[in-house]
Amino acid sequence: MATIDLLGKQIEVDADGNLVNLDDWNEDIAKEIARTEGIPELTDRHWLVINFMRKEFIEKGDGPTVRRLTKESGVGTKELYALFPKGPAKKAARIGGIPKPKGCV
Amino acid sequence: MKKLLILGAGTGGTMMLNKFHKALDPMEWEITIVDHIETHFYQPGFLFIPFGIYKEEDVIRPKRDFFPKNVNVIMEEIDKIVPKENKVYLKEGTELIYDYLIIATGSEIAPEETEGLKGDLWYNCIFDFYTIEGAMNLAWFFEKWEGGKLVINITEFPIKCPVAPLEFAFLADWYFTEKKMRDKVEIHFVTPLSSAFTKEKCAEVMADYLTEKNIKTTVDFSTGRVDNENKKIISWDEMEVPFDCLVTVPTNKGNSCIERSGMGDELNFIPTDKYTLQSKDYENIFVIGDATDLPSSKAGSVVHFQSEVLFENIMSLINGKEMKAKFDGHANCFIESGFGKALLIDFNYETEPLKGSYPLPVIGPFKLLQETRMNHFGKLLFKWTYWNLLLKGRELPVSNEMTMTGKQIDEEKE
Ligand SMILES: Cc1cc2nc3c(=O)[nH]c(=O)nc-3n(C[C@H](O)[C@H](O)[C@H](O)COP(=O)(O)OP(=O)(O)OC[C@H]3O[C@@H](n4cnc5c(N)ncnc54)[C@H](O)[C@@H]3O)c2cc1C
Numbered sequence: 001m002a003t004i005d006l007l008g009k010q011i012e013v014d015a016d017g018n019l020v021n022l023d024d025w026n027e028d029i030a031k032e033i034a035r036t037e038g039i040p041e042l043t044d045r046h047w048l049v050i051n052f053m054r055k056e057f058i059e060k061g062d063g064p065t066v067r068r069l070t071k072e073s074g075v076g077t078k079e080l081y082a083l084f085p086k087g088p089a090k091k092a093a094r095i096g097g098i099p100k101p102k103g104c105v
Numbered sequence: 106m107k108k109l110l111i112l113g114a115g116t117g118g119t120m121m122l123n124k125f126h127k128a129l130d131p132m133e134w135e136i137t138i139v140d141h142i143e144t145h146f147y148q149p150g151f152l153f154i155p156f157g158i159y160k161e162e163d164v165i166r167p168k169r170d171f172f173p174k175n176v177n178v179i180m181e182e183i184d185k186i187v188p189k190e191n192k193v194y195l196k197e198g199t200e201l202i203y204d205y206l207i208i209a210t211g212s213e214i215a216p217e218e219t220e221g222l223k224g225d226l227w228y229n230c231i232f233d234f235y236t237i238e239g240a241m242n243l244a245w246f247f248e249k250w251e252g253g254k255l256v257i258n259i260t261e262f263p264i265k266c267p268v269a270p271l272e273f274a275f276l277a278d279w280y281f282t283e284k285k286m287r288d289k290v291e292i293h294f295v296t297p298l299s300s301a302f303t304k305e306k307c308a309e310v311m312a313d314y315l316t317e318k319n320i321k322t323t324v325d326f327s328t329g330r331v332d333n334e335n336k337k338i339i340s341w342d343e344m345e346v347p348f349d350c351l352v353t354v355p356t357n358k359g360n361s362c363i364e365r366s367g368m369g370d371e372l373n374f375i376p377t378d379k380y381t382l383q384s385k386d387y388e389n390i391f392v393i394g395d396a397t398d399l400p401s402s403k404a405g406s407v408v409h410f411q412s413e414v415l416f417e418n419i420m421s422l423i424n425g426k427e428m429k430a431k432f433d434g435h436a437n438c439f440i441e442s443g444f445g446k447a448l449l450i451d452f453n454y455e456t457e458p459l460k461g462s463y464p465l466p467v468i469g470p471f472k473l474l475q476e477t478r479m480n481h482f483g484k485l486l487f488k489w490t491y492w493n494l495l496l497k498g499r500e501l502p503v504s505n506e507m508t509m510t511g512k513q514i515d516e517e518k519e
Binding site (some may be wrong): 065066067068071077078080081082085086087090102 | 261299325327329340341342370371372400
């Protein structure tokens with residue numbers, strides 16, 4: 001299993017580069033991953049999405065797709081792409097420390 | 106009398122009807138199937154229509170030709186299922202009751218989900234090839250087209266037959282080469298994925314083919330809207346791709362009757378156990394094929410592999426036994442690569458498409474993840490297999506579960 005260095009700690013990641021253990025995650029780690037993904041600062045809107053992703057993953061065993069995010073999180077598609085350019089579900093999952101959602105194959 | 110009700114008489118519904126008709130005692134069981142369209146479409150054939158390889162008559166047959174005698178056939182639109190009462194309501198008000206229900210209502214395109222897609226240019230220079238109308242209109246358009254920017258765009262995933270858009274690009278390259286106008290057509294493949302295909306290994310091979318065939322590729326493009334005036338597709342993050350002819354694979358959704366029944370997810374796909382194929386919410390409801398929310402590919406070959414599992418599990422349940430059959434996500438798809446050749450991929454939930462031969466080691470006759478003429482014949486033979494074996498629920502001479510026989514495991518990766 002591969003590991004990456006985040007804030008001076010070696011943290012396990014999967015083949016997609018997402019965190020393996022939910023417990024390795026915290027807000028500082030999230031901010032650090034966000035920076036490497038080209039998002040310098042996480043706003044309240046970012047957190048709303050990230051927390052929704054984590055909640056869904058814990059409840060359902062899989063993160064939501066963009067479509068589900070739009071429907072359930074209260075953040076529109078347009079805004080999602082502005083917050084997390086290119087792939088909102090994929091990026092928010094990485095920052096939120098959960099595996100890449102299976103729906104975004 | 107006990108009642109088995111099947112909703113949808115496409116690939117999956119027809120297979121299940123034939124299997125249960127043979128297995129269940131007609132003195133004890135009444136089997137009913139419901140659909141609202143008399144014609145069975147061989148959907149894999151739609152791919153070949155725009156290029157004049159297949160005509161309409163190659164891909165249509167009456168649905169009733171594939172139904173056994175002594176079953177109730179109802180040709181009417183399904184309004185909704187009320188699972189708590191074991192009832193189904195049809196549009197004209199008919200009420201049906203069931204002991205066991207199989208849902209096989211498939212998936213369909215929903216171009217209205219994307220702003221501007223079904224606007225002024227629809228079937229003028231924007232086409233789909235996932236319906237008979239789209240494929241036929243595109244064939245007429247291509248016959249007269251003088252060239253320009255041809256954009257092939259997948260709006261969002263999941264879609265049925267995820268290899269079809271790639272095959273379309275390869276066939277377009279061949280078609281315009283044969284017409285001696287390839288230099289006048291710029292082919293551009295635009296996908297929301299980060300690579301050419303959903304499966305990593307196969308994506309690398311496909312990316313090489315795209316480059317080799319001079320097909321431009323844009324990845325990470327999630328289509329937000331279509332600008333009809335300036336003939337552009339625009340992504341949610343404001344990237345733009347201009348087109349003269351747009352071949353779109355619109356959003357795919359389950360039928361609206363699933364939404365009306367409150368049984369689907371945000372795309373009307375039904376939450377289904379990925380191994381047993383039982384509905385996650387109701388014990389006496391099973392789901393097959395494109396209507397499920399499974400992470401397997403939405404393809405006819407997958408429906409076939411599922412049909413065996415579904416059959417065994419329902420039989421077990423009826424006989425009060427434990428359901429033992431498990432679906433492993435097995436998919437087996439030919440990928441047309443143009444110029445009379447094709448590739449074949451074979452994979453499941455856990456294993457990526459690998460190189461090797463299929464179904465037998467070395468002998469094949471089909472080669473996995475490699476381009477051969479034999480694979481192309483396999484693809485064309487699929488039409489015969491589909492009409493003559495698959496729909497009738499007959500056994501195919503290949504294993505239901507994916508096997509590693511004949512596959513080469515990449516040593517570096519292990
Ligand atoms: C362009 C294209 C290329 C493809 N290529 C391949 C390929 O090469 N290989 C492969 O294996 N697969 C391929 N497929 C996929 C394959 O055709 C489908 O996965 C398969 O047909 C799904 O079967 P199904 O039974 O789930 O749904 P379907 O066969 O679509 O059947 C659904 C049925 O339900 C009926 N129905 C739906 N709603 C209602 C309602 N409310 N009331 C009454 N009836 C209703 C419909 O009329 C239909 O008859 C391709 C598909 C397309 C579009």
